[in-house]
Amino acid sequence: MTDSPLDPVDRRIVLATQAGLPLVERPYHAIAEAVGIPASEVMERLARMQRTGLIRRIGAVPDHYALGYAFNGMTVWDVADDDIAEAGARVAALPFVSHCYQRPRLLPDWPYCLFAMVHARDAGAAHALVAEIAAALGPLSRGHRVLFSTRILKKTGLRLAG
Amino acid sequence: MIDDTDRLIINQMQGDFPLTERPFAVVAATLGLDEADLITRLERLLADGVLSRFGPMFDAERLGGHTTLAAMAVPAERVDEVAAAVNAFPEVAHNYLRDHTLSMWFVISAESPARVAEVLTEVQAATGLPVHDMPKLCEFRLHLRLEA
Numbered sequence: 001m002t003d004s005p006l007d008p009v010d011r012r013i014v015l016a017t018q019a020g021l022p023l024v025e026r027p028y029h030a031i032a033e034a035v036g037i038p039a040s041e042v043m044e045r046l047a048r049m050q051r052t053g054l055i056r057r058i059g060a061v062p063d064h065y066a067l068g069y070a071f072n073g074m075t076v077w078d079v080a081d082d083d084i085a086e087a088g089a090r091v092a093a094l095p096f097v098s099h100c101y102q103r104p105r106l107l108p109d110w111p112y113c114l115f116a117m118v119h120a121r122d123a124g125a126a127h128a129l130v131a132e133i134a135a136a137l138g139p140l141s142r143g144h145r146v147l148f149s150t151r152i153l154k155k156t157g158l159r160l161a162g
Numbered sequence: 163m164i165d166d167t168d169r170l171i172i173n174q175m176q177g178d179f180p181l182t183e184r185p186f187a188v189v190a191a192t193l194g195l196d197e198a199d200l201i202t203r204l205e206r207l208l209a210d211g212v213l214s215r216f217g218p219m220f221d222a223e224r225l226g227g228h229t230t231l232a233a234m235a236v237p238a239e240r241v242d243e244v245a246a247a248v249n250a251f252p253e254v255a256h257n258y259l260r261d262h263t264l265s266m267w268f269v270i271s272a273e274s275p276a277r278v279a280e281v282l283t284e285v286q287a288a289t290g291l292p293v294h295d296m297p298k299l300c301e302f303r304l305h306l307r308l309e310a
Binding site: 006047049053056116153 | 197208224245294300
């Protein structure tokens with residue numbers, strides 16, 4: 001076990017909100033009651049967690065498929081080790097890319113080390129996004145593949161165990 | 163299934179939810195809705211699965227979580243059986259089938275790096291298939307917003 005970066009009160013706030021905020025007029029008061037601290041402290045602590053990056057954002061999380069984004073492509077790119085920082089910066093600048101990470105290659109069959117996720121409502125739109133990434137990378141890309149998801153086998157949120 | 167008001171709500175509420183006493187009233191005012199209508203619509207969007215959540219999005223790693231992406235080449239005739247074995251691990255959060263020889267891609271999340279490594283080994287033992295560990299080495303972008 002690593003040390004948790006959370007103090008016990010923050011941890012209780014995380015546990016009380018990770019499934020979602022209560023949909024009531026005063027949601028932070030409802031959390032405050034559950035956690036046993038004043039509502040003002042709940043808001044202050046949430047604001048601090050946002051400032052420090054522990055909370056990425058507070059809001060609605062739409063389901064891709066429910067909004068018609070049926071084409072969810074994991075694009076993977078073969079980029080030289082020396083070019084990864086530049087290639088990552090170029091892909092990160094594209095507004096439609098939801099995630100962009102460097103991951104290990106699996107040589108010899110899988111030379112791809114830069115992963116970027118794209119989401120589209122039809123195959124044509126998805127391929128147009130892939131072409132935009134290819135254009136942004138230019139000669140930095142030595143090859144790429146797009147792996148579309150064909151079935152969701154499991155999807156649960158990442159949860160902190162109580 | 164969703165109307166223009168729902169679309170407005172989805173597009174405008176993917177971040178910056180106010181930390182104030184009556185946050186739904188504040189947002190409703192900026193969207194030209196009333197508080198009760200906004201809350202009712204959010205309830206319905208969640209119940210219908212249009213929204214998977216409404217609330218804070220935590221950085222799992224900063225909460226002390228450790229994750230990796232694992233990939234397996236699963237023969238087509240073994241997909242259901244292997245998926246059942248993989249999904250049986252509570253540490254497996256997401257699992258997607260993709261159109262490639264490396265066909266099964268799943269995220270393992272646990273409270274220690276040691277447990278992540280154990281799950282990789284245990285999945286391999288349970289399925290008899292090699293499991294490739296493809297952890298994130300560098301994050302260039304994470305921006306989960308969708309236009310409704």
